[in-house]
Amino acid sequence: LKSSAPRDNPSLPSLREVWLGVHFHERETWEMLxxxxxxxxxxxxxxxxxxxxxxxxxxxxxxxLKPEE
Structure with a gap:
């Protein structure tokens, strides 16, 4: 699956209603990217x-990464 979204405010429709297994993938993508x-x-x-x-x-x-103090 491939998609594109604007870099400054990336937003896509959730696929969770179609594919329940995408639940954690979407959470991880939101949190990390x-x-x-x-x-x-x-x-x-x-x-x-x-x-x-x-x-x-x-x-x-x-x-x-912030340098350790």
Missing amino acids: GVKFEGHPELRRFLLQEDWEEGVYPLRKEFK
Whole structure:
């Protein structure tokens, strides 16, 4: 499956109603890449810690690790 979405506000329709197994794939894609799936009933964190900074997506090319202090 391949699709495209604008980089500044990526959003796609959820496929969960058609393919139930995509549930966790959409959650992971939202959390790691910032792609919002419209109509997904449960977009919430499950890999990153709860206090992860909003709007920071670790699998995007522009993501930079912060040096340890």
